[in-house]
Amino acid sequence: MKQIRIGLVGAGVVGSNLLQLLEKNRQTIQTRNQLDLQVVAIATRTPSKIQHLTQIPISTDAKSIASREDVDIVVELVGGTEIASEVVHSALKNKKAVVTANKALLSEKGDELFQLAFENGVEIGYEAAVAGSIPIIRTLRDGLSSCEFEVICGILNGTTNFILTKMEEEDWDYGTALKVAQDLGFAESDPTFDVEGIDAAHKISLLASLAYRSKVPFSNLKVEGISKLKSIDIQASKSLGYRIKLLGISKITNGGILTKVHPTLVPLNHPLANVMNESNAVFYKTVEAGAGMVTGKGAGGLPTASAVLADLIYYGSRIRIQDKILENNSYPISKKSREQENKVRNYLRFSTLDKPGVLSEIARILGKNDISIASVQQKESEKEPVNVIVVTHESNEGNFAQSLSEIDKASFIKEKTVAIRLLENL
Amino acid sequence: MKQIRIGLVGAGVVGSNLLQLLEKNRQTIQTRNQLDLQVVAIATRTPSKIQHLTQIPISTDAKSIASREDVDIVVELVGGTEIASEVVHSALKNKKAVVTANKALLSEKGDELFQLAFENGVEIGYEAAVAGSIPIIRTLRDGLSSCEFEVICGILNGTTNFILTKMEEEDWDYGTALKVAQDLGFAESDPTFDVEGIDAAHKISLLASLAYRSKVPFSNLKVEGISKLKSIDIQASKSLGYRIKLLGISKITNGGILTKVHPTLVPLNHPLANVMNESNAVFYKTVEAGAGMVTGKGAGGLPTASAVLADLIYYGSRIRIQDKILENNSYPISKKSREQENKVRNYLRFSTLDKPGVLSEIARILGKNDISIASVQQKESEKEPVNVIVVTHESNEGNFAQSLSEIDKASFIKEKTVAIRLLENL
Numbered sequence: 001m002k003q004i005r006i007g008l009v010g011a012g013v014v015g016s017n018l019l020q021l022l023e024k025n026r027q028t029i030q031t032r033n034q035l036d037l038q039v040v041a042i043a044t045r046t047p048s049k050i051q052h053l054t055q056i057p058i059s060t061d062a063k064s065i066a067s068r069e070d071v072d073i074v075v076e077l078v079g080g081t082e083i084a085s086e087v088v089h090s091a092l093k094n095k096k097a098v099v100t101a102n103k104a105l106l107s108e109k110g111d112e113l114f115q116l117a118f119e120n121g122v123e124i125g126y127e128a129a130v131a132g133s134i135p136i137i138r139t140l141r142d143g144l145s146s147c148e149f150e151v152i153c154g155i156l157n158g159t160t161n162f163i164l165t166k167m168e169e170e171d172w173d174y175g176t177a178l179k180v181a182q183d184l185g186f187a188e189s190d191p192t193f194d195v196e197g198i199d200a201a202h203k204i205s206l207l208a209s210l211a212y213r214s215k216v217p218f219s220n221l222k223v224e225g226i227s228k229l230k231s232i233d234i235q236a237s238k239s240l241g242y243r244i245k246l247l248g249i250s251k252i253t254n255g256g257i258l259t260k261v262h263p264t265l266v267p268l269n270h271p272l273a274n275v276m277n278e279s280n281a282v283f284y285k286t287v288e289a290g291a292g293m294v295t296g297k298g299a300g301g302l303p304t305a306s307a308v309l310a311d312l313i314y315y316g317s318r319i320r321i322q323d324k325i326l327e328n329n330s331y332p333i334s335k336k337s338r339e340q341e342n343k344v345r346n347y348l349r350f351s352t353l354d355k356p357g358v359l360s361e362i363a364r365i366l367g368k369n370d371i372s373i374a375s376v377q378q379k380e381s382e383k384e385p386v387n388v389i390v391v392t393h394e395s396n397e398g399n400f401a402q403s404l405s406e407i408d409k410a411s412f413i414k415e416k417t418v419a420i421r422l423l424e425n426l
Numbered sequence: 427m428k429q430i431r432i433g434l435v436g437a438g439v440v441g442s443n444l445l446q447l448l449e450k451n452r453q454t455i456q457t458r459n460q461l462d463l464q465v466v467a468i469a470t471r472t473p474s475k476i477q478h479l480t481q482i483p484i485s486t487d488a489k490s491i492a493s494r495e496d497v498d499i500v501v502e503l504v505g506g507t508e509i510a511s512e513v514v515h516s517a518l519k520n521k522k523a524v525v526t527a528n529k530a531l532l533s534e535k536g537d538e539l540f541q542l543a544f545e546n547g548v549e550i551g552y553e554a555a556v557a558g559s560i561p562i563i564r565t566l567r568d569g570l571s572s573c574e575f576e577v578i579c580g581i582l583n584g585t586t587n588f589i590l591t592k593m594e595e596e597d598w599d600y601g602t603a604l605k606v607a608q609d610l611g612f613a614e615s616d617p618t619f620d621v622e623g624i625d626a627a628h629k630i631s632l633l634a635s636l637a638y639r640s641k642v643p644f645s646n647l648k649v650e651g652i653s654k655l656k657s658i659d660i661q662a663s664k665s666l667g668y669r670i671k672l673l674g675i676s677k678i679t680n681g682g683i684l685t686k687v688h689p690t691l692v693p694l695n696h697p698l699a700n701v702m703n704e705s706n707a708v709f710y711k712t713v714e715a716g717a718g719m720v721t722g723k724g725a726g727g728l729p730t731a732s733a734v735l736a737d738l739i740y741y742g743s744r745i746r747i748q749d750k751i752l753e754n755n756s757y758p759i760s761k762k763s764r765e766q767e768n769k770v771r772n773y774l775r776f777s778t779l780d781k782p783g784v785l786s787e788i789a790r791i792l793g794k795n796d797i798s799i800a801s802v803q804q805k806e807s808e809k810e811p812v813n814v815i816v817v818t819h820e821s822n823e824g825n826f827a828q829s830l831s832e833i834d835k836a837s838f839i840k841e842k843t844v845a846i847r848l849l850e851n852l
Binding site: 021025029032033127132133134135138139142143144145146147148213269271274275286288289290291292293294295296297300302303305306307309310313314 | 455459560561564565568569570572573695697715716717719720722723726736738
């Protein structure tokens with residue numbers, strides 16, 4: 001039986017779940033995979049929290065683990081991009097495989113890290129970095145290895161999906177739903193990272209890089225969160241036959257790759273529309289296998305630890321094989337698409353004064369910018385501002401930007417206009 | 427670059443799609459996977475159909491391919507269990523890996539074939555055998571390798587899902603929907619294999635074997651198809667908040683594994699309820715990663731060929747590796763569960779005479795067998811038989827069998843009672 005020696009860096013919730021899971025599944029993995037996974041070194045900031053889980057001496061020196069002679073795989077569960085980056089660099093240079101759940105690190109420095117891994121003849125596993133327990137990395141890399149991707153997109157952040165679900169089902173406003181998410185531990189006390197779409201952007205950049213085997217760095221993405229959404233947007237969308245979801249979207253368009261994160265009106269009969277609460281899902285469309293979707297739990301200590309363990313089994317099996325099955329993980333140059341020319345439909349909510357001529361002026365400016373109107377909703381209201389909801393036909397993203405900047409200067413506009421894209425032809 | 431030599435046996439729709447896909451993706455696979463996949467021998471019944479696709483001489487002698495010195499992987503796309511079985515046996519004995527789309531063969535003879543593969547140090551790939559383009563085999567084997575399964579179930583037959591969708595959406599009866607499926611090429615002229623659940627049973631037996639690493643032979647399964655369903659069942663279920671789906675279900679119960687195929691009332695908000703038309707889906711529940719679902723195209727020449735190619739890339743990469751990463755695919759002994767003790771809820775449709783005392787007699791017999799009633803629907807009708815629709819609370823499967831055999835003997839019963847299980851606590 002092959003013995004694989006693991007150095008664990010970072011032992012918070014995921015790390016301690018991993019230690020327990022390794023113990024519980026030791027025998028099964030030995031029988032099924034002919035693999036003996038042994039943790040030989042642990043570093044964490046607060047050793048006292050995990051002392052009851054292990055016999056191994058626990059240090060606080062993260063960096064030393066990465067250079068230890070007796071470690072085959074370094075598991076990086078520190079998070080952040082500073083110490084984690086040092087640990088991963090050092091591990092790769094010392095020819096150790098790395099398994100990590102750190103999407104921020106890979107999204108921001110993946111290109112350099114995968115190149116370093118390739119040069120050193122080792123691999124980086126990151127199943128746990130995207131969509132928790134959903135084995136989407138393995139699915140893209142092995143399961144759909146014969147496919148050419150046209151689109152990959154998904155609900156990649158559980159916190160925002162929970163907030164949107166509650167805004168709809170309980171008719172709560174954004175602030176209330178966020179507060180409940182915080183009370184339940186689904187959202188951080190500073191929720192920016194989740195609600196402004198940054199976390200989802202990290203994840204879609206990783207998925208897109210893998211699907212297209214092209215560099216899709218975080219810095220290329222345009223990112224919009226959900227904090228501007230109001231109850232009326234949720235309800236009006238529903239009455240129009242849509243549900244608002246925060247999607248990470250990457251698609252081939254205009255000869256390049258367009259990748260972005262924004263709230264999106266998803267038709268109620270689309271499979272992504274029915275992924276509720278804190279669940280995650282990834283939808284894809286390929287030339288050969290058509291469309292498909294995977295869905296499941298996006299986060300949580302045990303689900304994430306199970307993804308780390310699946311990577312340990314997979315990469316552990318591949319270590320010390322003489323005829324290396326090593327892929328070149330380094331990406332070709334980025335092919336960024338011209339977003340201004342991307343065609344979209346929009347849901348537009350104008351907050352206006354209640355006076356004659358408003359709708360005709362809005363329609364005039366949209367028309368001048370080559371945007372035609374598909375439907376208008378305006379309910380009789382006793383107080384200003386009045387919400388005028390317009391769903392448009394397709395036009396270039398650039399035309400929308402131009403129109404809204406003109407309209408928002410008008411004296412009858414009381415608040416910045418909210419634009420939410422309809423799910424594009426995915 | 428590693429060269430892998432392929433012997434292709436059977437070149438119908440999937441085989442010819444595979445030849446084209448291999449040609450189209452040759453360069454990509456060389457770059458990404460450092461693998462040169464070369465078809466060196468082809469056998470098929472009608473060589474004329476694929477002569478334009480290849481330069482290779484085409485023979486009609488399937489068996490000779492399996493013993494050729496210059497073949498590394500035999501791709502078996504013959505179908506059926508006779509010639510296919512001979513070809514696969516011979517290939518494994520000659521120490522060649524096998525990639526196949528043949529669920530019937532593996533479901534009926536898998537135990538013996540996987541054992542033979544293990545003894546000869548080679549592997550069998552069968553991603554294309556279950557749910558076409560959905561990479562569920564890779565997902566179970568690698569992606570969720572760290573998980574303990576509680577349930578695996580799915581919509582595994584596109585033909586029956588198409589028929590059920592049309593019965594609901596177009597309000598067609600079963601015969602009309604079947605006829606349309608046949609006209610569109612989704613159903614065979616003899617549809618028994620699909621509509622009676624045999625195809626779904628082959629597939630769930632393969633998925634269950636893999637999820638539980640236990641023998642789940644086809645012969646252990648109880649299989650029920652959709653041919654007895656009427657429009658009224660579809661409509662009544664919908665009004666109760668359910669949609670009827672033909673599910674293959676395998677779950678841990680009573681200390682064993684219970685595996686079966688039957689029409690099932692799935693709550694409308696369950697993800698399986700929203701898988702429509704000819705799509706397939708697999709839902710699972712694990713201890714570690716919770717619940718998840720994968721969905722996509724279940725069949726078609728190109729999707730199935732893409733799954734075969736994914737297997738060729740995967741197993742091709744593993745061939746001639748000195749330190750073999752070979753799993754023992756042979757299963758432990760079967761742990762069959764006692765189905766009679768499995769607890770279920772049922773939708774029961776009684777076809778009765780329109781006279782007093784019928785409902786009370788039905789209720790009496792159910793009650794005597796420890797089955798309590800959750801709801802009753804009976805619409806006023808001018809003609810007999812009258813449909814009495816009862817939804818029950820939970821009771822043992824054995825109690826239902828006993829009750830219905832008693833009730834169906836009553837003189838007021840005009841047609842055999844239809845029982846459709848509600849989705850169990852999955």
